[in-house]
Amino acid sequence: xxxxxxxxxxxxxxxxxxxxxxxxxxxxxxxxxxxxxxxxxxxxxxxxxxxxxxxxxxxxxxxxxxxxxxxxxxxxxxxxxxxxxxxxxxxxxxxxxxxxxxxxxxxxxxxxxxxxxxxxxxxxxxxxxxxxxxxxxxxxxxxxxxxxxxxxxxxxxxxxxxxxxxxxxxxxxxxxxxxxxxxxxxxxxxxxxxxxxxxxxxxxxxxxxxxxxxxxxxxxxxxxxxxxxxxxxxxxxxxxxxxxxxxxxxxxxxxxxxxxxxxxxxxxxxxxxxxxxxxxxxxxxxxxxxxxxxxxxxxxxxxxxxxxxxxxxxxxxxxxxxxxxxxxxxxxx
Numbered sequence: 471x472x473x474x475x476x477x478x479x480x481x482x483x484x485x486x487x488x489x490x491x492x493x494x495x496x497x498x499x500x501x502x503x504x505x506x507x508x509x510x511x512x513x514x515x516x517x518x519x520x521x522x523x524x525x526x527x528x529x530x531x532x533x534x535x536x537x538x539x540x541x542x543x544x545x546x547x548x549x550x551x552x553x554x555x556x557x558x559x560x561x562x563x564x565x566x567x568x569x570x571x572x573x574x575x576x577x578x579x580x581x582x583x584x585x586x587x588x589x590x591x592x593x594x595x596x597x598x599x600x601x602x603x604x605x606x607x608x609x610x611x612x613x614x615x616x617x618x619x620x621x622x623x624x625x626x627x628x629x630x631x632x633x634x635x636x637x638x639x640x641x642x643x644x645x646x647x648x649x650x651x652x653x654x655x656x657x658x659x660x661x662x663x664x665x666x667x668x669x670x671x672x673x674x675x676x677x678x679x680x681x682x683x684x685x686x687x688x689x690x691x692x693x694x695x696x697x698x699x700x701x702x703x704x705x706x707x708x709x710x711x712x713x714x715x716x717x718x719x720x721x722x723x724x725x726x727x728x729x730x731x732x733x734x735x736x737x738x739x740x741x742x743x744x745x746x747x748x749x750x751x752x753x754x755x756x757x758x759x760x761x762x763x764x765x766x767x768x769x770x771x772x773x774x775x776x777x778x779x780x781x782x783x784x785x786x787x788x789x790x791x792x793x794x795x796x797x798x799x800x801x802x803x
Contacts, residue, residue: 472758475527475534476503477725480511481732483537486744489795490535490751493770496799499755499763504531509539509550519550520557528558528723533758535751536727540734551718551727552595555588560718560725561616562623563588563697566753567704567714572776573785577707579685583633584704585624586697588718590616591648593694612648612693617655623719624691625663636660638670639692639700652693677703701729712784713775715749717757726754740790743782745771748798770801 478487491503506524513519528534539550554560563586569578596609621638628636638656642649653670660668671679673696680687680700684707692700705714711730718725728747736742748771755764774780780797781787789797 472501472533472760473504473531474501474754474758475524475531476505477524477534477536477539478505478507479537479728479732480509480540481538481734481737482742483539483728483732485737485740485742485791486728486747487535487537489744489791490748492792492795493748493767493798493802494751497763497767497770497802499760499767501758501760508554520553525557528725532723533754534723534725535747535754536725537747538728538730538732540732552593554725555718556595558720558723558725559589560720560723561588561619562586562717562719563701564623564627564717564719564753565701565704565714565729567701567708569708570713570772570775572772572778572781573709573713575707575709577684580704580707582684582687582704583627583689584697584701585620585627585689585691586701587616587620587692587694588697589694591694593698610645610648610693610695612651614651614655617652618659621652621656621659621691622662624689625659625666628666628689629663633666633688635667635669635687636689636691637676637687638668639673639676639690639696640670641673641696642670643672648693656691673700676700680704680707705729709785711746712743713745713749715746715753717750717753719757724754724757726750726757740792741783742791743784744791744795745775745785766802767798769803770798773801774798 478484506527508520565584569580592610594611598607640649640653642653705711716727716729752764752768774797778786782794
């Protein structure tokens, strides 16, 4: 029986976490949850954003499912999400984006995965502010080791899933060092994967191509900030942050998470959509080789999403969070 760390998070996090737990219980998934929290709610309770008990749990279990955690904008504490990624070297942020029947969007036949470097770049935390001159400097630190790890993860995925092509998104035409390093390393790594074609696109062109013809892409790999932006763009192609999964993966530890916000404005109302967290949990099941359980839950979720009446209000339905989960449970085979 596999034990997994469960981080409910803030805002709607506890509500959508309970929905996922109910589905997993009904599907008889052979795992147990060890619940530890982080973020503002935890700080208010114990005076720590990331308590040692959570760190110990992650080091022991190696796998976690995490709900959304509030991050203050422009003030307050540093993002808990960023801290966890850097603390455990979760260098690969993996975000699938796939068209789902029943979720109406402007695009069809989107089926891609984005690999975002997760610990370096402009998120390295290397910032200086000159109070006298009112000048802010942020350093984008990019390393050869960091580039190789994220690029190799993307090529390994493409090889395993017969994707055929990896697209490297960069700004090497302007960032002659930081941008060119990723591109140079990618060209070297690509030689180890003769069955996978490599192409590269400048980031601004990449954005245009994604909103014109997204079906041409299968696996995309890029640096931290560009990946942050592109991953939300890709989510928008398939229905938004409320329906896409996310994972932060390192060599030893992996945290699967809902990538949307904590939505404090609707917390406690029982109307939150648990799809993103459930899809992240399905990714987690594949990661720990519970593929049969993952497939059963995914099929039940997609059958529910195909019937708008059974969905939550943000998807045009009438169900609350608990009812939506029960609709999924009723379709488990």
